[in-house]
Every structure is written in structure tokens, then in C-alpha cells.
Amino acid sequence: MKTADPRPSATPSYFSQELAGRTTASNITLDGGSVAYWTYEPVRVTAETRTILVIHGFRGDHHGLLRVADQLPEMRIIMPDLPGFGSSGAFAAGPHTVEHYGRFIAGFMADLGLGPDTVLLGHSFGSIIAAHFVAAHPGAVTPLILINPIAAPALEGPKGIMTKLAVLYYRLAARLPRRVGLALLRSPLIVRVMSEAMAKTDDKDLRRFIHGQHHAYFSAFANRESLLESFTASVSGHVAEVAGKLTLPVLLVAGEKDEIATLPDQHRLAELLPAGTLAVIPGVGHLIHYETPGQAAGFIRSFLKDHAA
Structure with a gap:
């Protein structure tokens, strides 16, 4: 008979024991498509409890922001897998554009009865979707939080060449058998190269965890066509183009070493926002949600105290 190994695991746990008890998985149908989403209830409801709707980044799903949700036990957090990613089906009709994802947010909020006191949080590509949604639907949410926001055009500047190569990669993959x-x-191999390029931590266990997360979830997309459409959307828009319309309080959480959403671009974006606050986390790049979730949660908590419902 096998018995449990009494020795502690050599691999550290990156989630609290209470996270599972906060979690409820659900599914709804929107516009003919299946949408999976997860709700993380507060451990204890307080005067500071808010509902935060989280929009993940390109090729990610709800798993990516789990460490941030875990660090905010006093909040109610709702995280859908965007259509075309994770456990959600692709849009039943229409392309996977920023505008279509914005209509998805509107429909999702209406279905769940989420009102204007909802906090909207977007990471990376999710920052583009969230910012454009707010610009098109003033008063729908308040405030807005953007982690590793895409602050400038991806096809311009020093990173433009790498972006164009990525465009060719996704187009080729869509056209091959x-x-x-x-x-x-x-x-x-390609997923690992992407993961290695983004991870900045020197902690070997944390790097192993990050690579494992990307390996497990980075390829959970509905089909090649929706993936190409979403990628095209992710490199065709940015937050700065709608910054002037974001009149609500906006928190930008940026990584000092972010090579995708560079720090100079974050400073320029902050200057364009009518009510923007920029928080910079040193030593981290585009993976704030994996590498420094506690610091990100601290900035979010403080920001929401300053901008109560």
C-alpha cells in the first residue's frame, strides 16, 4: 500500500491555501458562444471590498492573473477567458478585434449584472481592450487599472522589427496545413523562447514556475484563425490612442525592464491621461502578474482606497 510522502515538496507553492476556497467556475453563452469565467469571492467582505473584472493578455487565460487575485483576498474578482482563448470558444460570428472584445465586455457585464462601480483591470493586450471599452462606454466602470499597458504602437520604434517578424510567424502558421x-x-521550443525572453527574475524556482505556466496555458486557443485575428488586433492598437477619452482615474502598473511596453512609453502615456497615476515596479519586465504580484496588489489596493466606490 502506498503512503503519502511526509517530506515537504522541494518546489515552493505560488498560491495560498485559501485561493481554492474562494474560487467558483462558471459558464455562460454570449452571442452564441460559450464563455468560461471564474469568480474569486472575498475571504471577508469589508468596506474596501470591490468587484474587479479582469481582462487577460494575448495567448493567456485567467490563470495568468491568479497570483494577483490571490494577493487581493478582500476583493471579489471575476476573470473570464476571452473568446478564442482558454476554455472559451471563439466568437460565433465576426472577427476577433478590439471593438468586438469591447462589445463582449459590455455583454458580459450586462449578463452578470455588473454596474458602474465595477473596477476594470486589463493586462497587456487586455489593457488595449479595457482602455478602448472605457473610451467607448464612459461611466460603465470606475476606476481603470492597466498592468503592463501597451502604451505605444507595436509596429513602430526599436521593437517594430521583432513585431513584424511575429506577424509573419502568425500569418505563416495560419496558412500552412x-x-x-x-x-x-x-x-x-518557441513557447519556451518567448517565456525566457519575458522573465526577468533570477529566482530559479520562480522561472521554472513561469515556464510551466506558459507551457500549460499559452497554447490554449480555439483555432488558428481567431489567434491570428487577435494577434493582429494586439499589434494594431494601443492605449495612448484613446488616452484623452479616459477621464476616469487610471492606474498604470509598469515594469522597469519591460521590453514590450517600455518605461519611456509608460511615462508618455501617463502624461496623456487626464487622471492617470503611474506606479513602476523595479527589476521586472512584462510578467508583473507572475513575478511581483504582491507589489502589484499593493498598488491596486492603495489606488482603490484613494478612489472608493
């Missing part, structure tokens, strides 16, 4: 194209998109 299905099996070959999917193998290219889900290549463990």
Missing part, C-alpha cells in the same frame, strides 16, 4: 501550422504555434 492545419497540423503543421498548429505544431508551429504550439511548439514547446
Whole structure:
């Protein structure tokens, strides 16, 4: 008979024991498509408890922001897998554009009865979606929080060449025979290279955790067509183009070493926002949600205290 190994695991746990008890998984149908979402209830409701709707980044799903949700036990957090990613189906009709994702947010909020006191949080590509939604729907949420926001055009500047190469990669994968194209998109080697490029921590266990998360969830997309459409949307828009319309309080949480959403661009974006606050986390890049969730949660908590419902 096998018995449990009494020795503690050599791998540290990156989630609290109470997170599972806060979690409820649900599904709804919106515009003919299936949407999976997760709700993390507060451990204890207080005067500071808010409902935060979280929009994840490109090729991610709700798992990516789990460490941030775990660090905010006093908040009610709702995290859908965007259509085309994770456990949600692609849009039943229409392209996967920033505008279509904005209509998804509107429909999702209406279905769940989320009112204007809802906090909207977007990470990376999710920052573009969230910012454009707020610009098109003033008063729908308050305030707005953007983590690693895409502050400038991806196809311009020093990172433009790498972005154009990525465009070719996704277009090629969409045009190749299905099996070959999917193998290219889900290549463990390519996913690992992307993960290595983004991770900045020197903690070997944390790097191993990050790579494991990307390996497990980075390839959970509905199909090649929706992935290409979403990628095109992610490099065709940015937050700065609607900054002047974001008249509500906005928190930007930026990484000092972010090579995708660079720090100079974050400072320029902050200057464009009518009511913007920029918080910079040193030593981290585009993976704030994995590497420094506690610091991000601290900035979020303080910001929400200053901007109560």
C-alpha cells in the first residue's frame, strides 16, 4: 500500500491555501458562444471590498492573473477567458478585434449584472481592450487599472522589427496545413523562447514556475484563425490612442525592464491621461502578474482606497 510522502515538496507553492476556497467556475453563452469565467469571492467582505473584472493578455487565460487575485483576498474578482482563448470558444460570428472584445465586455457585464462601480483591470493586450471599452462606454466602470499597458504602437520604434517578424510567424502558421501550422504555434521550443525572453527574475524556482505556466496555458486557443485575428488586433492598437477619452482615474502598473511596453512609453502615456497615476515596479519586465504580484496588489489596493466606490 502506498503512503503519502511526509517530506515537504522541494518546489515552493505560488498560491495560498485559501485561493481554492474562494474560487467558483462558471459558464455562460454570449452571442452564441460559450464563455468560461471564474469568480474569486472575498475571504471577508469589508468596506474596501470591490468587484474587479479582469481582462487577460494575448495567448493567456485567467490563470495568468491568479497570483494577483490571490494577493487581493478582500476583493471579489471575476476573470473570464476571452473568446478564442482558454476554455472559451471563439466568437460565433465576426472577427476577433478590439471593438468586438469591447462589445463582449459590455455583454458580459450586462449578463452578470455588473454596474458602474465595477473596477476594470486589463493586462497587456487586455489593457488595449479595457482602455478602448472605457473610451467607448464612459461611466460603465470606475476606476481603470492597466498592468503592463501597451502604451505605444507595436509596429513602430526599436521593437517594430521583432513585431513584424511575429506577424509573419502568425500569418505563416495560419496558412500552412492545419497540423503543421498548429505544431508551429504550439511548439514547446518557441513557447519556451518567448517565456525566457519575458522573465526577468533570477529566482530559479520562480522561472521554472513561469515556464510551466506558459507551457500549460499559452497554447490554449480555439483555432488558428481567431489567434491570428487577435494577434493582429494586439499589434494594431494601443492605449495612448484613446488616452484623452479616459477621464476616469487610471492606474498604470509598469515594469522597469519591460521590453514590450517600455518605461519611456509608460511615462508618455501617463502624461496623456487626464487622471492617470503611474506606479513602476523595479527589476521586472512584462510578467508583473507572475513575478511581483504582491507589489502589484499593493498598488491596486492603495489606488482603490484613494478612489472608493
